[in-house]
Amino acid sequence: MAERLIGSLSKRQRTVLLQMSRLKHEVDGELVYERGLCFLGDERVAPRTLFALLRLCAISLSQDSHVGGFERYTINSTGEGLLRGAPPPILKPRR
Numbered sequence: 001m002a003e004r005l006i007g008s009l010s011k012r013q014r015t016v017l018l019q020m021s022r023l024k025h026e027v028d029g030e031l032v033y034e035r036g037l038c039f040l041g042d043e044r045v046a047p048r049t050l051f052a053l054l055r056l057c058a059i060s061l062s063q064d065s066h067v068g069g070f071e072r073y074t075i076n077s078t079g080e081g082l083l084r085g086a087p088p089p090i091l092k093p094r095r
Contacts, residue, residue: 009056009082012049016040017058017083020075030062031073058082 009017016031019040023029028041031050038045050073053059058079062072 010049010052012046013052013056013058014083016045016049016053017075017079019043020059021080021083024075029074031059033071033073034069053079056082 020029020031023041030040031045031053032039033047033050036047038047038050050059054073056078058075059073060076062074064072
């Protein structure tokens with residue numbers, strides 16, 4: 001089994017980000033979360049993938065996220081950078 005560096009993308013996370021990047025100007029390019037279910041277009045995504053991408057700061061809530069009671073996430077510049085091979089951001093703890 002291949003080892004993964006802490007903060008690097010898993011194969012599934014990379015696949016989700018690639019699809020979001022390709023479709024970022026379309027509705028199907030948003031990761032939609034409601035009541036424990038998560039979808040990217042008509043494909044189901046594990047909530048742990050969503051939460052991992054949030055921890056990596058690779059996705060952000062969309063502007064009109066809470067319309068209809070759904071949380072909608074889009075890829076951001078950090079997510080695009082991770083796809084290009086940039087290192088994940090280093091977050092400093094608050095003091």
